[in-house]
Amino acid sequence: MSTKYGKLQQQFLCCYPVNKMAWSSVKLPLNWEDQQELAIPVRRSYLGGLPQHLMHLLGDQEICTTIIQRLCGPMAENKASTGSSTYAYKHYLLEPGAHITLRESTSFVAEGTTGLCTWEAALALGDYLLQHRDLVRGKNIVELGAGAGLLGIMLKLPALQLQVGQVLLTDGSEPCVQLMRENINLNFPDTPKEQIPQAEQLNWAAVSKFPWDSYAKTDLLMAADVIYDDSQFDALLGAMDYLYSRRGGGLETLLASTVRNVDTLHKFMTQLGDSGYKVTPCANVSACASHFCRDHTAAVQIISIRR
């Protein structure tokens, strides 16, 4: 990565919104060499991402899933009919020598799930874990609603030397599990199975049917952007209750949520309290040094949950 335009290149490669890129790092006039350096190949469709603009326009406001489905569904069909791909590769450059490539959907909702692309809360939790490496060192980790698989892949990346134990990524959506496995293979070619994250289908409502005995006992649960649909709260709490009961004391959950609707988050917090959980906000989340290119428009809240 060039140091002069390193930030811009990092942002281009992970499809960061064009209007929010670090353009101030470009000092005019540009000589020929600088222009060449800035000529980074970018997908045309990413430049005009209507759903992205909508998300930014709405800011903190809660976004109705139906609107997103209506907006993104026809767009996806249209792309399919013209032969364009609805997936793109994003490259997350974290540190020198440490990068992740993910195949992700270009739509926020696709194939009946919101999990085929990476959301801000996952990026924020990734930053938080990289700032607090002791939270994951030596731990066996399970992620609920893991989507495209970014966090688990990050945790096992050899260049980051996080020294985590077993990492199990789960999601209720079959397309997400397929995508996670594809992304794991992409980032860990020729790596022994014991050293890479595992990906399995787990619907929270069916947590007791999962073959937990085939995996190491869980030390840390994590979940990003799973608190948006209150019809799923009981299932999520049921899954947590099951795992906390299995593990006994000592299990911690790190939950990262984009603050879109305060009432929705508050409702989940209340249910957590009613179920006997102790919630501690994680300090200095917004002050975390950013390894990921994050858009800070909407705040992300990270909490630690113990019982």
Ligand SMILES: C[S@@+](CC[C@H](N)C(=O)[O-])C[C@H]1O[C@@H](n2cnc3c(N)ncnc32)[C@H](O)[C@@H]1O
């Ligand atoms: C907004 S996405 C977040 C994905 C990823 N954690 C991220 O932040 O990029 C929510 C994820 O939760 C999963 N999910 C929602 N309800 C679920 C349930 N009842 N059981 C398991 N997974 C569920 C979805 O399939 C989706 O992958």
